[in-house]
Structures are given as structure tokens and as C-alpha cells.
Amino acid sequence: MTTTETPPLPTTGRRQVGDSVFAGAAKAAGILILVVLAGVAIFLVTEAAPAITAAPEDVPGGEGLAAYIGPLIFGTLLAAVIALVVATPLAVGIALFITYFAPRKLAQTLGYVVDLLAAIPSVVFGFWGIFALAPALVPLFGWLEDNLGFIPLFAGPASSTGRTMLTAGLVLAVMILPIISAISREVFRQAPALHQEAALALGATRWEMIKMAVLPYGRSGVIGGAMLGLGRALGETLAIALVLSVSGGITFNLISSGNPSTIAANIALNFPESTGLDVNTLIASGLALFVITLAVNMAARYVVNRRADFTE
């Protein structure tokens, strides 16, 4: 063979240029994402700074930034916690139903149907909350006030429109249901088949098999999914802005017409008409929301990824 006569690969020069350009572009795109995330934080801080440093009497409400944001944070957490308490057991039930109880052939279709809930825009959920859910809940609120009024949560007086914190929480619960159930479904499906078959072979009923072989395996996945759902519920805007009837003030009363707003809903309702320092104050509250959701999401990812590390 006359290897020496082989012409040098014609693309050598171009190849190196092309490769380095392409690799550079890919890397730059990745770095851009880091920059964007940093940018979100930096720009929010920049625009929030005037409100943070402003004199307390200039901030809306006249009592300083903390007094303005405090009730909003409370409302945000309250609505999200209601949603989480309602949605998590339901979502785990749905995930179990789809993975272990529903007929095999139907399971995938049923999964799609639940996922459809995730596709519906939040403004549409708001419409549904005002016009369908809230009126339907009014009799329930009356009953709660009459029979469980001794519990502070249901002290009343019951709202006549149904646009209460409990309604908002239930709308949020419906919205985060598909997130929690999707992640739970994923971990339940990954539970080792050998453990399940061994449990069944020992004569366990289906529930005993799930209790012994599936739930212990899926627990951290469910927790992670619930925290991701919490992150979504904390930041949900339009559904709350439409459904909740707001009149400020911190209260645990879930069925009256006086409710604290949430950070996101408050921004959406007030931002379009705000100018000057009001805008900075709203951005400062958005910064608080950003920090809270960031912390919740990082914790959730940590829990989920830790599980992934174990299973690898």
C-alpha cells in the first residue's frame, strides 16, 4: 500500500474550525442559561432596590415593605398548603390506580387524560373557579360554618360568592394534581419487579404487595413530586387572581369573603396600573416569591435526585 501517497484529509482544516465553532456554540448556549438565571436574580434585585431602600411611609400601605409583603407571603403559603394537603393523597391514589389497578390496556390512555389537566391554561382554571367551582361550594361553606364553625378555619361568616381561600386552594390542588401524579407514577413504575413478584408469590394481596414493595421504594419520589407541586402552587397567578376575593389581612378563616392575597395574584392585579415606586414594590414582592420558589424547587430536586443516585 502506498500510504504515503494518500492525500491529507481534505476537511482537516474545516473540520477543526467547524468542530470548535459548533462545540463553542453549544457551550455558549449552556452558559447563556446560567447567565439568564443569574440575570433574573440581578435584574429583580436592581428593580426592587428602590423599594427596599425607600422610607416606610412611601411604600404602599404606608408601613414599610415588610408590612406590605408579609400578608402576601402568608396568603401565598396558605393557598399552596391547602392545595398540597388536598392534592397529594389524591395524586398518589391516581398514580397507584394508573400503575397497578387500572386495566393494562387502559392505563396509558388514563395517564394522558390526567396529563390533559396540566395542559389547560391557568386563566381558564380561573374562569372555571369563578363560574363553576365557587358557586358549587357555597352550600358546603354554609354547612361548614353551621356544623364545624368551632374550628377557627371554618369560623365564617361564609362567603355568599364562594370566592374564598378554600376555593382558591382547591383550584390550585386541581392544577398541581397532574404534576404530583406524573412523578409518583414514574417512581411507582420503576419499583423493582422482582420485589413485587416475590411479595405476590408469598401470597400477598395486591395492596400488601404495594405496601411492602412499592410504597417504601417510591416514598422519596412522592415527596419530591409534592414539593415540585408546591413550587408550582406558590407561583400560580391568574387562577388565584380571578378566584380569590381579596381584602387584605392575615386570617386563617378559609370560608369568609375577607382573604389575604397572594404575591403572584397581587402583582398581576396591580402591576398594569402601577407607576413609580409601586412598580418597584411589586418587583420586590416578586423577588421574595422567586427566592421562596427557588428554595422549594432546589430542595425538591435534591430529594428527587438523591433517589436517582440510590437507584443507579
Added chain:
Amino acid sequence: MSTPTPTAPSRPEAAPEFDLAAESGNRLPRFAGWGLFVLGALLAAAPTALLGWSTGLFVVLAIVVGTVVTWGVSRAVEGRRKSTDRLVTCLVSSAFAIAMVPLFSLVYTVVSNGVGRLDAEFFTSSMVGVIGEGGGAYHAIMGTLIVTALATLISVPIGVLTAIYLVEYGNRGRLSKWITFLVDVMTGIPSIVAGLFAYALFALLFGPGVRLGVAGAVALSVLMIPVVVRSVEEVLKLVPNELREAAYALGVPKWRTIIKVVLPTAAAGLGTGITLSIARVVGETAPLLITVGITTALNVNPFDGRMATLPVYAFYQLTQPGVPPEFGINRAWTAALLLIILVMALNLIARLISRVFAPKTNR
């Protein structure tokens, strides 16, 4: 595993517990699970009628009574373990049924309220000079198309390139681990915060109070990029390594391998992922509310002032319907219906893409 202990010791205790009914081997016939539940649900009709009929109450009572009847009968005939199994089956199935209630209620409400104004005028006229009857969402539909298209133009190159970096170049190094983690975190950024970011960015450039279509596109991109990255990354990982190695063996440089071999193989998945990410942002309201605002007239230039978009249009038609309010509220419902149709259509297209253009795998 986090808690390996509870399963092991509980096993030997569970097995020897035979109660009399179970030992006698009594079993309910196969249809008993559904039969007993339906029987119990029918029994619930009586107390509902006594308390004053309402569908919601009946459904709740039917589930409760149905579950209790199933559990009770099974407990008497089949014993404790079987009855617990049936109880859980009832509860889990009920959970699914309960989740279906809002979905069907929502679709029914939106369709029944929105179908009235789903006429030609809604698609052809804007809101200029409209106070009561008539009017449409032509300007808002155009605005949504423009802003979403712009967001897609920004997000897809960044998202796809990032995914390529993570799969082909990252080698699970420190940078790629950070990017993966932060992309996950970015998925959880509340949409309103994305809107505030875009507003803050453009307010620094153009002064406070700025409203631009392109600002909305940037806000949507912040929400869209992580979705694109995650889905494209998953798809690229599925491309068999043999294909890459075959290309390298033929002397094809890496970047040409990616463009000519990897991306075409993954084309179906790319299409699906990108379509789903568009579906994810097309209904976003909050970021557009604060970055793009609303107009009554058509504005097709995203670099010049406010635009109308469909979700924001729906929001304002509902909250500021004008006098008399019913016309505005009807327009809002139709806009909501249109949004749902749009999102469902995008989801359907995504599924079709993945089915029709599925890669011809080596079976």
C-alpha cells in the same frame, strides 16, 4: 434505599395471620367488587333524597357508602386481608374518579359558555370602537401567534444547542451538572417572575413603563427554554451510540455527525418536544399581562408598543367586560375555549409527530 428495614420484619408477621373467614377459603365472585360498590352507591340515594337532593352530595355519599358496603361484605365473607385490599381498590379508583370531575366540569363549562361567540366575526374583527355587542379577538390571535413564534425563535436554538452540549460535549463534567441542575430549577420559576424579569430587563433599556411584544417573547422564552432542553436531551440520549461510532469510523467530524446523523435520527422526538413546549407557553397569561399589556387594535410589530394576546384578552374581557357585561364575558369564554382548542391541538400534533415520524429503529 432510605428505609429498607420496615419491609423485612413485617413479612413473616403478615403471613401467619389467618383469620377464620380467610382460612375457609370463601371468595366473592369476580363481579363482586364492582357490584357491591354500585349497590352501595345506589343505597346512598336514599339519604341524599332525605337531606335535599344535590348531585355533589350524592356523588360524595355514593363513594363513601359504596366503599363501606364493599369493605363490610368482603370483611364478613373473605376476611381482613382481602377486605383491606378491596377497600384500597375502592379508595384508589375513587381518587381517579374525583380527579376526572374537575376536568369534565371544566371542559363542559368552557365549551357550553364559549361556543356561542365562536363565529366568523370573532376571528375577523378586533375591539376597536366596540363597547357592547360584537367585537372579536383577531388582534389578540395575531398577537399570540407573533409573540409565541418569537419566543420559539429565541428558545429553540438555545434549548437545542444546550441539549447538544449536555449530551454530546458535556461528558458529565462540572459545567454540565450545573446546567442540568439549574435547568431543573428554571422549570420551577413562577411565570409571573419570568414576566417581572423581562420587564426589569426592558425597563433598564427603554425606561420604566415599557410594554413590548418582544419583552413578552423574552419572558415566555425563560419558561420555554428549560422545557426544550429537557425534552431534547431525553431524545438525544435515545440515539444509539453505534450510529455515532459508525460516522466517526468513516471519518466524519463530530459536528457533522451531530447535524447529519444524530439530529435527523432524533427528528421526531425533537418535533414532539418543541411542539409540547409551545403548548406549555401559549396559554401563559401572567408574564404577558405585565410585559405586553393589552390593546383594542391590531399591532403586528412586536418592537413597537403594546399588543393584544389571547390569554390577556380573555382576562380583561372577563374582569373589565364593559356595559352591559354579558357581551364581554361571552367574548372571554370564547377566548378561553379557543385557548383550550389551541393547546389541545398542539398536544395532538405533538403525538402525531412522534407517531408518524418515529425513527426507523433497527428491530
